[in-house]
Amino acid sequence: MSGVKERILENWLDSSNERTFEVPFCFMLLSQGYTVIHMTRHSSMEMGKDIIAIDPQGVPCAFQLKSSPSRSITLTQWRTEIEPQVHDLMLGKIVHPSFPSSTPHRSYLVTNRDLNEEVQRAIDDLNRGWENRGHSEIRLETIVRGQLLKMTLDHTPTLWPAELADVKILLELFLDDGPGPLPKAKVSHLLETTMGLHSNEVPSEAQLVRTAASSALLCALATSPWSRAENYAAEIEAWMIYIAALLAACERWGITQYEIHNSLEIAKNAIFRLLGKLCEELRTRSHLVEGNALADPPLLRVRVTQLIGLMSVYGLWQKIHGQQNKEHFEFVRDFCLTRGPQMVVWGEGTVPQFLAYYWFLKEIDASPNSDFMLMGLLKLIATQNGKQGPSLADPYQNAEDALLEALGFSEKEGKDSTEPSGVSYMAKGLLHLVAKRNWKQHLRGIWPDLMFLA
Amino acid sequence: MLPDFPKVKEKVLETLNKRMQARSTPSPFQNAKHLRYHEGHRHRIVRADGSVVENEFKEASSKITLDLSQWDSITMEDIIAKIDAAAEEMESQMARHFFGEISKSVEEVGNAIDAKGKPFTAEMYLEALEKVQLDFYEDGTPHELTLVCSPKMAPRMKAELQRLHTDPELARRYNELIEQKRDEWRERENSRKLVG
Numbered sequence: 218m219s220g221v222k223e224r225i226l227e228n229w230l231d232s233s234n235e236r237t238f239e240v241p242f243c244f245m246l247l248s249q250g251y252t253v254i255h256m257t258r259h260s261s262m263e264m265g266k267d268i269i270a271i272d273p274q275g276v277p278c279a280f281q282l283k284s285s286p287s288r289s290i291t292l293t294q295w296r297t298e299i300e301p302q303v304h305d306l307m308l309g310k311i312v313h314p315s316f317p318s319s320t321p322h323r324s325y326l327v328t329n330r331d332l333n334e335e336v337q338r339a340i341d342d343l344n345r346g347w348e349n350r351g352h353s354e355i356r357l358e359t360i361v362r363g364q365l366l367k368m369t370l371d372h373t374p375t376l377w378p379a380e381l382a383d384v385k386i387l388l389e390l391f392l393d394d395g396p397g398p399l400p401k402a403k404v405s406h407l408l409e410t411t412m413g414l415h416s417n418e419v420p421s422e423a424q425l426v427r428t429a430a431s432s433a434l435l436c437a438l439a440t441s442p443w444s445r446a447e448n449y450a451a452e453i454e455a456w457m458i459y460i461a462a463l464l465a466a467c468e469r470w471g472i473t474q475y476e477i478h479n480s481l482e483i484a485k486n487a488i489f490r491l492l493g494k495l496c497e498e499l500r501t502r503s504h505l506v507e508g509n510a511l512a513d514p515p516l517l518r519v520r521v522t523q524l525i526g527l528m529s530v531y532g533l534w535q536k537i538h539g540q541q542n543k544e545h546f547e548f549v550r551d552f553c554l555t556r557g558p559q560m561v562v563w564g565e566g567t568v569p570q571f572l573a574y575y576w577f578l579k580e581i582d583a584s585p586n587s588d589f590m591l592m593g594l595l596k597l598i599a600t601q602n603g604k605q606g607p608s609l610a611d612p613y614q615n616a617e618d619a620l621l622e623a624l625g626f627s628e629k630e631g632k633d634s635t636e637p638s639g640v641s642y643m644a645k646g647l648l649h650l651v652a653k654r655n656w657k658q659h660l661r662g663i664w665p666d667l668m669f670l671a
Numbered sequence: 672m673l674p675d676f677p678k679v680k681e682k683v684l685e686t687l688n689k690r691m692q693a694r695s696t697p698s699p700f701q702n703a704k705h706l707r708y709h710e711g712h713r714h715r716i717v718r719a720d721g722s723v724v725e726n727e728f729k730e731a732s733s734k735i736t737l738d739l740s741q742w743d744s745i746t747m748e749d750i751i752a753k754i755d756a757a758a759e760e761m762e763s764q765m766a767r768h769f770f771g772e773i774s775k776s777v778e779e780v781g782n783a784i785d786a787k788g789k790p791f792t793a794e795m796y797l798e799a800l801e802k803v804q805l806d807f808y809e810d811g812t813p814h815e816l817t818l819v820c821s822p823k824m825a826p827r828m829k830a831e832l833q834r835l836h837t838d839p840e841l842a843r844r845y846n847e848l849i850e851q852k853r854d855e856w857r858e859r860e861n862s863r864k865l866v867g
Contacts, residue, residue, distance in 0.1 A: 512683035
């Protein structure tokens with residue numbers, strides 16, 4: 218089994234690019250006792266530093282991550298692309314509230330490729346040049362493919378799934394093509410298992426902290442096909458599942474979130490950056506069609522609903538935390554206001570997407586439109602699930618399965634969805650929200666249908 | 672990439688493909704035996720009389736253009752209309768090719784009848800039937816034949832074919848001809864070499 222593990226990790230590392238191995242690398246640093254204090258947003262302020270961390274001895278470290286389409290970094294790539302950034306990395310001061318800007322830092326070039334001999338020589342010349350000028354503290358250190366692979370292997374000794382069924386799940390995920398939705402149940406099962414949520418063995422605090430970092434690597438590994446396909450929405454879901462499993466583990470074993478703060482922050486940061494990537498893609502697109510356009514019309518509004526949900530989260534995040542990329546924020550606002558009316562309720566699983574939009578709309582539109590949208594959603598659930606049918610797909614059903622069923626393609630023999638189910642998972646929460654907004658009079662109109670719901 | 676739903680798309684495309692296939696095959700040939708070639712660029716037919724015809728494959732194609740900038744207003748009905756239009760175009764290409772090939776073969780074996788501009792008659796039909804090899808079901812009833820004509824000619828054809836049953840002389844000639852074809856079929860069946 219260990220041979221398989223090494224092959225998979227090697228394959229993953231070789232097929233990664235600097236974007237897809239950045240987050241796992243942060244978690245590797247965490248497991249080695251580093252504290253990650255910053256991950257890149259690729260702005261000009263970062264001066265060649267993708268990751269800033271404090272090593273176990275308290276020394277600030279700056280990392281520049283590089284990959285290459287070829288097996289190794291060539292002299293041409295070094296001279297044209299890497300060397301100018303390396304100068305910034307080594308000489309630019311780390312500006313961060315965690316330490317004074319005069320504190321000297323260690324600089325690392327990290328690559329999942331090898332370095333050509335000429336590049337090794339160039340780095341050696343660079344370091345000797347600074348040493349000869351009396352600045353031996355200015356030095357570029359490297360972490361290359363072999364070291365990264367060793368770090369990865371050291372990082373996952375106990376985490377590799379022990380049960381064959383779990384190995385099968387990991388392999389199925391790892392060998393997927395990645396263009397479709399994330400198989401959330403599989404990812405969730407894998408992470409819950411590795412975090413010990415299916416076991417009665419109580420982990421120590423230190424064990425859970427280590428597991429938090431190692432599970433993140435497993436998450437990145439299992440979902441790498443979606444990362445390679447730049448399926449940002451699926452990647453966001455994977456990190457959300459990771460956060461949920463981590464919080465569940467803390468709650469179950471009575472460990473405070475403070476202990477796993479760094480893991481949580483890296484995962485949240487990863488999500489924020491993915492939202493930014495998604496926003497960037499939307500900005501450059503002239504249409505929202507994905508894949509084969511001939512079969513796209515019944516799926517467009519489902520996609521729009523998911524995108525509005527995600528972009529609303531991104532907009533809210535920027536607004537609340539002040540991490541404003543002004544151009545992105547303006548785009549998100551326009552996108553949501555223009556596309557909002559195209560949202561569709563394919564099942565109760567869309568309610569969180571509508572809620573994200575509802576809260577964002579409240580921030581950007583002073584009119585009661587957001588409340589009316591919420592009431593419309595509640596009325597729809599009450600009518601379809603409570604009175605006349607067809608019932609909406611329950612929130613445990615994903616969009617793809619719900620659509621297959623709605624379009625008559627499902628091979629599963631399910632319950633008769635033409636009848637009202639009399640059950641709603643979301644109506645009560647929505648009802649409280651509407652009532653809190655003081656729309657009690659309007660609620661009276663929906664109340665008779667709501668009475669049918671359990 | 673944006674969120675996509677490949678499983679649903681696969682099913683939708685499967686349905687569209689079936690529709691395209693059904694509508695692009697000219698109706699007289701829909702029930703004909705089909706043989707799918709997975710490779711090669713020529714095909715060979717060995718006829719009952721031992722003659723061999725070799726032909727190259729002929730491509731039938733059609734283009735569907737989708738304007739993605741107008742996508743918000745596109746419905747599945749619009750897509751189906753485009754599929755149907757493309758299928759119709761392919762059907763017309765295939766029909767032209769099939770009938771062209773049939774005419775060529777019929778001329779070659781001397782089965783063509785020149786009506787010399789005269790309108791279609793039941794007698795002409797009997798003359799054509801005489802030249803055709805007719806197969807029968809096990810219970811002895813003849814395989815159905817398909818007549819292809821222009822819509823304008825259809826009423827006359829129907830009326831003339833009706834005469835085959837109402838005119839006693841024509842009915843007698845028709846029944847005799849069918850009986851003769853049945854005998855020929857029996858003879859063919861008896862002399863058929865069974866494989867293995």
